[in-house]
Amino acid sequence: xxxxxxxxxxxxxxxxxxxxxxxxxxxxxxxxxxxxxxxxxxxxxxxxxxxxxxxxxxxxxxxxxxxxxxxxxxxxxxxxxxxxxxxxxxxxxxxxxxxxxxxxxxxxxxxxxxxxxxxxxxxxxxxxxxxxxxxxxxxxxxxxxxxxxxxxxxxxxxxxxxxxxxxxxxxxxxxxxxxxxxxxxxxxxxxxxxxxxxxxxxxxxxxxxxxxxxxxxxxxxxxxxxxxxxxxxxxxxxxxxxxxxxxxxxxxxxxxxxxxxxxxxxxxxxxxxxxxxxxxxxxxxxxxxxxxxxxxxxxxxxxxxxxxxxxxxxxxxxxxxxxxxxxxxxxxxxxxxxxxxxxxxxxxxxxxxxxxxxxxxxxxxxxxxxxxxxxxxxxxxxxxxxxxxxxxxxxxxxxxxxxxxxxxxxxxxxxxxxxxxxxxxxxxxxxxxxxxxxxxxxxxxxxxxxxxxxxxxxxxxxxxxxxxxxxxxxxxxxxxxxxxxxxxxxxxxxxxxxxxxxxxxxxxxxxxxxxxxxxxxxxxxxxxxxxxxxxxxxxxxxxxxxxxxxxxxxxxxxxxxxxxxxxxxxxxxxxxxxxxxxxxxxxxxxxxxxxxxxxxxxxxxxxxxxxxxxxxxxxxxxxxxxxxxxxxxxxxxxxxxxxxxxxxxxxxxxxxxxxxxxxxxxxxxxxxxxxxxxxxxxxxxxxxxxxxxxxxxxxxxxxxxxxxxxxxxxxxxxxxxxxxxxxxxxxxxxxxxxxxxxxxxxxxxxxxxxxxxx
Amino acid sequence: xxxxxxxxxxxxxxxxxxxxxxxxxxxxxxxxxxxxxxxxxxxxxxxxxxxxxxxxxxxxxxxxxxxxxxxxxxxxxxxxxxxxxxxxxxxxxxxxxxxxxxxxxxxxxxxxxxxxxxxxxxxxxxxxxxxxxxxxxxxxxxxxxxxxxxxxxxx
Numbered sequence: 001x002x003x004x005x006x007x008x009x010x011x012x013x014x015x016x017x018x019x020x021x022x023x024x025x026x027x028x029x030x031x032x033x034x035x036x037x038x039x040x041x042x043x044x045x046x047x048x049x050x051x052x053x054x055x056x057x058x059x060x061x062x063x064x065x066x067x068x069x070x071x072x073x074x075x076x077x078x079x080x081x082x083x084x085x086x087x088x089x090x091x092x093x094x095x096x097x098x099x100x101x102x103x104x105x106x107x108x109x110x111x112x113x114x115x116x117x118x119x120x121x122x123x124x125x126x127x128x129x130x131x132x133x134x135x136x137x138x139x140x141x142x143x144x145x146x147x148x149x150x151x152x153x154x155x156x157x158x159x160x161x162x163x164x165x166x167x168x169x170x171x172x173x174x175x176x177x178x179x180x181x182x183x184x185x186x187x188x189x190x191x192x193x194x195x196x197x198x199x200x201x202x203x204x205x206x207x208x209x210x211x212x213x214x215x216x217x218x219x220x221x222x223x224x225x226x227x228x229x230x231x232x233x234x235x236x237x238x239x240x241x242x243x244x245x246x247x248x249x250x251x252x253x254x255x256x257x258x259x260x261x262x263x264x265x266x267x268x269x270x271x272x273x274x275x276x277x278x279x280x281x282x283x284x285x286x287x288x289x290x291x292x293x294x295x296x297x298x299x300x301x302x303x304x305x306x307x308x309x310x311x312x313x314x315x316x317x318x319x320x321x322x323x324x325x326x327x328x329x330x331x332x333x334x335x336x337x338x339x340x341x342x343x344x345x346x347x348x349x350x351x352x353x354x355x356x357x358x359x360x361x362x363x364x365x366x367x368x369x370x371x372x373x374x375x376x377x378x379x380x381x382x383x384x385x386x387x388x389x390x391x392x393x394x395x396x397x398x399x400x401x402x403x404x405x406x407x408x409x410x411x412x413x414x415x416x417x418x419x420x421x422x423x424x425x426x427x428x429x430x431x432x433x434x435x436x437x438x439x440x441x442x443x444x445x446x447x448x449x450x451x452x453x454x455x456x457x458x459x460x461x462x463x464x465x466x467x468x469x470x471x472x473x474x475x476x477x478x479x480x481x482x483x484x485x486x487x488x489x490x491x492x493x494x495x496x497x498x499x500x501x502x503x504x505x506x507x508x509x510x511x512x513x514x515x516x517x518x519x520x521x522x523x524x525x526x527x528x529x530x531x532x533x534x535x536x537x538x539x540x541x542x543x544x545x546x547x548x549x550x551x552x553x554x555x556x557x558x559x560x561x562x563x564x565x566x567x568x569x570x571x572x573x574x575x576x577x578x579x580x581x582x583x584x585x586x587x588x589x590x591x592x593x594x595x596x597x598x599x600x601x602x603x604x605x606x607x608x609x610x611x612x613x614x615x616x617x618x619x620x621x622x623x624x625x626x627x628x629x630x631x632x633x634x635x636x637x638x639x640x641x642x643x644x645x646x647x648x649x650x651x652x653x654x655x656x657x658x659x660x661x662x663x664x665x666x667x668x669x670x671x672x673x674x675x676x677x678x679x680x681x682x683x684x685x686x687x688x689x690x691x692x693x694x695x696x697x698x699x700x701x702x703x704x705x706x707x708x709x710x711x712x713x714x715x716x717x718x719x720x721x722x723x724x725x726x727x728x729x730x731x732x733x734x735x736x737x738x739x740x741x742x743x744x745x746x747x748x749x750x751x752x753x754x755x756x757x758x
Numbered sequence: 759x760x761x762x763x764x765x766x767x768x769x770x771x772x773x774x775x776x777x778x779x780x781x782x783x784x785x786x787x788x789x790x791x792x793x794x795x796x797x798x799x800x801x802x803x804x805x806x807x808x809x810x811x812x813x814x815x816x817x818x819x820x821x822x823x824x825x826x827x828x829x830x831x832x833x834x835x836x837x838x839x840x841x842x843x844x845x846x847x848x849x850x851x852x853x854x855x856x857x858x859x860x861x862x863x864x865x866x867x868x869x870x871x872x873x874x875x876x877x878x879x880x881x882x883x884x885x886x887x888x889x890x891x892x893x894x895x896x897x898x899x900x901x902x903x904x905x906x907x908x909x910x911x912x913x
Contacts, residue, residue: 110814110867111842144843220830220844223815 014081028052029072030059033085040085041094041123043101043209044161045073048267050170050403055162056101058123060093061085069093091127098128104139104184105210106156114211116224120159139184147188148196149679150216150276151205155187158212164188164204171269172200173399173421188212199392199665202275206257206268215254217276217676222248230576231258231632233565234274235328235558236670238484239371239393240567240634241266241274245559245578252278252559252579262633264372265567271392272680273665280673281557281579285542288582291552299552304584308591311510311551312598314534318507320346324500326514327353327486329588330563330575331622332611333512334492336592336603339614343601350500351492352514354456354485355746358645359463362470365641369451369479370569371397379407379447381440383469384433384458385483386414389665391568394453394483409443411436412458413660414729415722430658430727431749433458433465437472444476455483457661461650461749484568491566494621494637501745503528510536510595512588513555517544518735521745523711538588541673543735554585561587562608564630566637572625573634652749654709659742659750660729662687672734684733686715686754689723696754703757706730708750711741714757728752785878796858796873799851801895809839809896810870813846817862817871825855826862842868849892854884874899 011022016033023032028047030040043056054071061072064082069089084090102124109115141155160179165188168177176190176198190196205213227248234241234255242262246254255275261268280286290307291299302310315321321344323337334351341349374380374397387394395418402408402421409424410416411433419425424443426436444450452473459466473480484490493499503516503525509532516525522544529535529548537549546552558565560581564572586594589608596603605611609627616622621637629635652658665671666680686704688696698704700719705712706728715730715737723729730752732739743750782789791797802810813830829848839845860873876899881887 108842110816111812111844115814116819220813220832223819225819226815226828 012077012079012081014077014079014083016083017085023077025077027077029061029070029075029077029083032077033072033083038085039126040072041127042073043119043123043159044163046163046166046207048171048261048269049163049166049207053162053166056159057097058094058101060090060097062087062089094127095129098124099132099134101159102128102132103134104156105159106138108157111220112154112157112211113214113219114157114208118211119209141187144214146195146216147190147213148201150272150676151196151201152214152216152219153188154212154214157210158186158188159210160186161209163207163209164213167200167204167207168196168198170403171396171399172198172203174198177204199271199273199388200269200396202272203257203269217279218254221253222246227253230578232559232576232578233567233573233634234270234277235487235565235575236274236277236668237391238487238489238568239266239391240565240571240573241270241393242573242633243270243274245278245576247578250580252281254278255559255578264370265569265571265573265634266371266393267396269393269396271665273392273668273671273677276676277670277674278559278579279676280541280670281560281581283541283673283675285673286582287539287542287546287552287554287585289584290554291546291549293550304553304586307551307553308594308598311536311553312595314536314550315344315508315510315595316599318533320506321348321508321510322500322504322506323347323349323510323512324504324514324516325349325351325492325497325512327351327489327492328558329488329492329513330561330565330608331488331491331495331572331615332563332608333588333592334488334495334497335615335619336589336605336611337510337512338495338497339603339605340592340596343596343603344599348506349497351489351497352500352516352519353489353492354460355499355501355648356493356642356645357460357463357648358642359466359648359650360456360460361641361645363452363454363459363466363473363480364482364639366452366470366473366478366480368570368636368639369481370571370636371481373449373451373479374398374401374453374481375404377401377406377447377449377451379409379443380451380453381409381411381444381478382418383437383440383452383454383465384412385453385455386412386416386662387453387483388416388418389663389667391483392665394481407443407447409440411440412455413724413727414662415720415724427724429724430660431462431652433462434468437465437468440469441472441475444472444478447476450476450478451481452478453481453483455485456489457485457747460648461747463650481569488565490568490570491564491572491637493642494566494640495615495619501747503745505531507533508536509534510538511545511549512538512592513540515539515543515545515735517548518740519745520740520743520747521710522740524745538591540585541669553591554582555588555591556581556585560585561589563587563589564612564627567634570637570639571634572622572630572637574627574630574632648746649748652751653744654751654753656707656751656753657692658727659706659708659752660727661743662729662731664731664733667731667733669734682731682733684713684715684737684739685718685731687718687720687723687729687731688754689725689727690719690721691725692723692728693717693719697756698754705755705757706742707753707755708742710744710750711738713738713741715739728754791875791877795875795877796860796863798853798874798876798879798899799856799862799890799895800872800874800898801849801892802870802872803896804841808841809845810841810868811846811849811866812840812842812868812870813844813849814867816865816867820861820865822859822861823855823857825852826850827852846892849895851890851895852888853879853890854888871895
C-alpha cells in the first residue's frame, strides 16, 4: 500500500546563480540562498514576525519559467527551480527598487542614529544605484515625533516595510500601530494618535531596517564605530534574555537584542524594562564611594583598599560571621560566599529569596523544556504566576503558541492579558489552585508535546496542587518549565546555598547584594538587626541595609560584571561586562576574594572563570560546564534532586482576606531608578475588586492600611473590575515601599486586614 | 682620475656659492607652505553663526590614528548650535596623535572641518595643551603662516 503513495522528497535541488543548492521543501528562497552563501537583499523579510508579506519588493529575483520577477522572500523552493539573483533582469529590478525607496528618503545619514548600522545603507552600497535621477523636491514631514516616551519616529526615513506594524499586530498583539494615509504620504502611527504603549515597544527599534524608529534614551549618544558590543544576559528577571550591551567610553549606552538571537530563549525580543533598565546605573542613589563608619558613628568616604581592610578587621574581630547572598547574585558570587564561609572560623553562607520546598520536587523531576518548546507544543498549561509582569518574554511565546493553534490553559489567582487568548482558563481563589487543575487534565490530554508552566511561589504554597499537577503532567507525558521567583534563585539553590528565612544573630553580617530589611521578613530582621555586631554591605545602591552598615563596599550591576546566571528554565548563561562601572566599585566576586586575603585565609581564585571551573567540579548541577561550554548561547544545568529541602508550612497566617502578591513589570527597583522609564513606573498599590472595595469602604486612590501578622503598610487603592473577589492583590512596588513588611521570611500565605488609613 | 673631473666638481661648488641661499631665518622668517598643506584643523561656522559640524563622528570613523572624539547631543530649538538635528557637544582632537592625513576633511559631509596651514603646534603639556577642544578649533589659529602662492612658488 505504502509503495503506491508518492513519497515526499526530503530535499529538493534547485539552482541559484548556476550553483546547485539542496534545500528542505518549503524553504523560502532567501533562506535557501543564504545557506548557499548567496545574499538576496531584503528589508521586510523577518521570519520571527510570521509569514512573509513581500511588502518592500527588495528581493526580486528571476525564476526561470515564472512570468515576471518573483519576491524571493515569499517564494518557496520547488524541485529543479532555476533562480537568478544577479542577472541583468534581477539586478536592474533591485537597483530600481532601491532608487525608488531612496527617492523620498531624506539621506540625512550623518544625523541619523541608524547611520553605520543601517540595512538601507548597506544594501544601497551593495545592490543599489550610485546616483539618483530624482530631482524633484522630496516629501517632508515634521521630525522627529515621539511615538512614545522611549521611541522616536522620523516618518521621512520610513520605507513602509511593515516590520513594526507586524510586530505590534502579530507578535506583541497590542494592535496599536498601523499605516495611515496612502502613497508617499504613508506613515506609521497609532490609530488614535495616542502614544504607543507596549511592554515590548523597544523591539520595533531593533526591527526597523532604516532610521525611522530610534531610541530616545540613545538619541545621538554614539555611533557604531565608537562602541564595543558585548553579548550578555539581562539580569532583571529569571527569563535570562540574551542581550547585547553597547559600550562607549566605558559605559553602557544601550541594550539591544542580539544580532543573532538566541532562538531557544528570547528569540531576539526584549521587554522595555530589560532594554531601558541600564540607566539605573547612574541613578542618584548609586553608591559610588566606599563608606566606613568612624568612631563618631558617621559614614566617611574612603578608598576601596581601606574599606576592604576595615571590613576584614570587623570579620576577624567577630565571633561568628554570616554571609548573606542576594537572590540576583551570580553563581560565582554565591560560590565564593560559600568558600569564604568555609575558610573563615565559625562562618556560614546563605541566600535571600524564595525558600526551598520539598513539595516542588515531583514537578522539578519532570523532564525540563526550554522556552522555544512552547512554540511547538500542542497544549500548554500555565499554573499560577504572572508571566506578563514577572516573565514578560514568556508572554510573547504564549501568544505565538495560540497563533500556531496550540491550546493554552491558564489557571491561577491573577488576571492576565493572556486570558482573552486562552483556550481554557480558570481564575481560582487564592489557595485554591487545585480547583482549577481539573480543567488542565482535559486540555493536556492527547495533545502533542504538552507542556506545563508552573509558578514556583504559587505551587510551593499549595503542596496538594503541586502533587496533583505533577500527576496530571506525568499522565499526559508533559514536560515542564518552572517560573522561578528570583533572578538567580535557581543557580544559588543548585549551589546548595540554604535560604535564610529567619534573622541571624551573627557577630558580623556580610550582605552581598542583599537587603534583608527590604525583603520578605523585613520586620523580623528589623527587630534582630541591632543584635548584629557589625554589618558589611556589598551593594550597588543605597537601601535600608547600607544605612545601617558599618562598612559599605560599592559593587557592580549585572551589566557591569562577569559571571553566570541560571535562567528560569535552568540554562546557565554568561554575563559579560558592558561597562566598567564606578571607579571605586568592584565586582562582588572580587570583593569576596579580597576579603579572603585580608582575613588571612586566601581563596585560590583570581578570576570568575576560575571560580566557575571550581563550581563545575564541586557542584553536580553544573557538572561539565565551563565558560567556554556556556559560550554565547548558554548551556543547560542538570537538575539534581534536593534530598534536604525542608518541608514548608503552607497554612495561611492571620485573619482577614487572602493576600495575593503581585509584581508590576515596571514596579521594581530598576524601573524606579532608570530615568529612561520615568513615565512607565508604577508604585506599590492595592488592587481590590469593586465589591470588595465597597465592603471595606474604600474607593479608588484612597489610602488603605494593610496589616498582616508580620507588619503593616499603607497603600493607595486601585479598584479593578477585572480583579477576582475575595482577595487583596498587593503590587509590591520598589523595595523601599514597605510592602515586604507584610510577608514572613518563609513567604507563607498570608491573610490581611484592610482598613481606611487616616 | 683627471684634473677635468675635479674642476667640474669645483665648478658646481662655485656656482652654488654665487646663487641666493635657500636658508630661511626661522623662526623670524617662515617657510611659505603650499595652499593644500595639511596643518592644524579648523571647524567652521555658517555665515549665520551656526556650526557646520553636526557631530556625526564620520571624521572619527575615518581617522587612522583615532585622535578625534565627538560626543553629540540634540539641538535645542531655542538655542540652536548647528544647522542639523544634532550638534557636537564635545569635539576634541588629540594633536599629539594626529598624523595630519586629512581623512577627516575628506570624510566630512558638511565641510565643517578643514586642515589649515599652521604647523607650529608644540606645547609643554600633552594632556592639558595638545587636546584641542571645540572652542579652540572654531577659532582661527593665533599665529598665521604665509601661504606659498603660485607666484611666490614660481618666482
